[in-house]
Amino acid sequence: MTPTSTATTHTLDVPGARLHYEVRGTGPLIVLVGAPMDAAAFAPLAELLATDHTVLTTDPRGHQGSVLDDPEQDSTPQLRADDLARLITHLGVGPAVVFGSSGGAVSALALVQSEPDLVTTVIAHEPPLGELLEDRDQVRAGTEDVIATYRSGDVLGAWRKFMVNANIVMPEPMLQQVFGGDRDPRQVAGERYWFDHELRGTVAWEPDMAVLPSIPSRIIIGIGSESTGQHCDRTSRALGAAIGVAPTVFPGGHTGFVEDPAMFAVRLREVLGGAS
Template identity: 30%
Template sequence: MQVLTRPWGAMHYRIDGPADGPVVVFANSLGTDLRLWDQLIAEMPEVRAIRFDKRGHGLSDEGGDFGVEDLAEDAAVLIEHLGVGPVVFVGLSIGGMIAQTLAARRPDLVRAAVLSNTAVRMGTKESWAERIAAVQSTGIGAIADIIMQRWFAPVFRARPELAAWRNMVLRTSAIGYVGACRALASADLTAATSGLSLPVAVIAGDQDGSSPAELVKATADLIRGAAFHVIADAGHLPCVEQPAAFAAILRDFLRENSK
């Protein structure tokens, strides 16, 4: 087990794949840990995959109060610690906001980025406040079924593995979950993301109930030269529902931008 010590505590990370493969760093969504990428990485054994649990998720410590910029700094320190930059950075949902922020603040560490099911702003302060209140009053279990409906297409929700994803959400630290919700509520990356000049691919799911394809495309439209892809029969986590389709997009992107 690999852990990086940060001022706020232990940051869990994992490395898979060949040492000479293209280095790709993956950042997870709200309520998931680094296992989010298991199926995608299985589709791409040629990649040197680096994953981490952000604050308050998976095996990392809770990390106190934080914003998206703090999560981006954690990713920057990890890349520097491993001596692997510049990397291709893939982020989903809040992970995509980490990717946008890191690319804007530390272009020396990011050669290209894939932004999946994300935007420059996600939700509203009011909607995040309602979610925070629900978690604090009755626990994550009160919203777990709603999350599953927003995350996954109906076909996937009928599959037995849905229970495992629901359990992942339930076992997320309430403190970490609320902290990430607060980070999302305060984040507006419009100015920074509009100025990005690195290669970017943007991915949406056609059945995403959390970040609809039109919202994701609006962010792609802000970035000069960004390629936009919609994965069919996928919700908020297309790397889970359609890993082969996601891998095909990422593999083509790496072919052009990993060196």
């Protein structure tokens, strides 16, 4: 399908923040969410889905247009889940299919765990749930080292360590281009917020295994076809094993929906089938 919709932008006041969100299309509600990825990262995919869905995207609290009352407040999966619940309720066209990627997948799992009536299907695409791994102590130490490196002022060094821990190969010229030199001040501010107030709480979050497997919502665990052996491939498979759900393969790597949104949209529709 050819995308024809145009996003409308809005804000919603929630406890401690004012959220920026965008709405496209009409029809059953799909929420696309990241953390720290913002609404702009999901825009191409949202346009493709908006031909027959209402698509909600948002900047997570503390990033881009979603401004905090207290910039030093941590962003936890529980807070982000509450934000999503308030957005879905505010729109009044739920319940929703919720697609969350990376930290957004953690937000989506926290949402469906706390507010299952608002979610028909959750697609948790590569959630970085390091506490589910047998080598969790090593993973935890690696996260602390990355945060300490960033706080020391070594931005590129922190990102190099992050990529090593994630087992993602990023050539040095690309790393320099993306994370070095002059950058958008809002991008830098979001990066700082993520390292200082979001990363630790996101990767340390643990699903309630007494609750998650028993909720009525459909749970899909997504992994990228090019993510084999990466950290989030391991964590996604660990989650699947814990709740008895076989992972579902999506095109591309950890950010496949950015790399090829058209192919990703086709696969997402296939996976959802009649559940959307």
